[in-house]
Amino acid sequence: MRLKLNILPLLILLAACAEIGLVTPQSFDQRLSYAYDQHTGALHSISAAVNAKEMSGADGKAVLAIADNSRMLLDSARMATASGDTETAEGRLILATNVLRELSNYLRGVK
Numbered sequence: 001m002r003l004k005l006n007i008l009p010l011l012i013l014l015a016a017c018a019e020i021g022l023v024t025p026q027s028f029d030q031r032l033s034y035a036y037d038q039h040t041g042a043l044h045s046i047s048a049a050v051n052a053k054e055m056s057g058a059d060g061k062a063v064l065a066i067a068d069n070s071r072m073l074l075d076s077a078r079m080a081t082a083s084g085d086t087e088t089a090e091g092r093l094i095l096a097t098n099v100l101r102e103l104s105n106y107l108r109g110v111k
Helices: 002-019 028-051 057-082 086-109
Strands: none
Touching: 028 057, 028 086, 057 086
């Protein structure tokens, strides 16, 4: 549990760096990889918040379901680009990225 609590400040720092423009993925693959990293960070943040009793178990399950949906969008974006459907891939990546951004905003406010 202590390791998870130590990861949380690092994840917040990485998210802050991304928001001020220090990390700027350009290609589709870079943006997809970055979104997968955001998803992983969200999972760690949710786990840490529930374990630290900053979020109820029920809220944690609800937020986890949103994170799971973003993961499905990322996976479908990856499959769409692999099949050559770049327009669908871009749309799904944009949707997943927006969901993850809002999820990150919510998690920052959990105390």
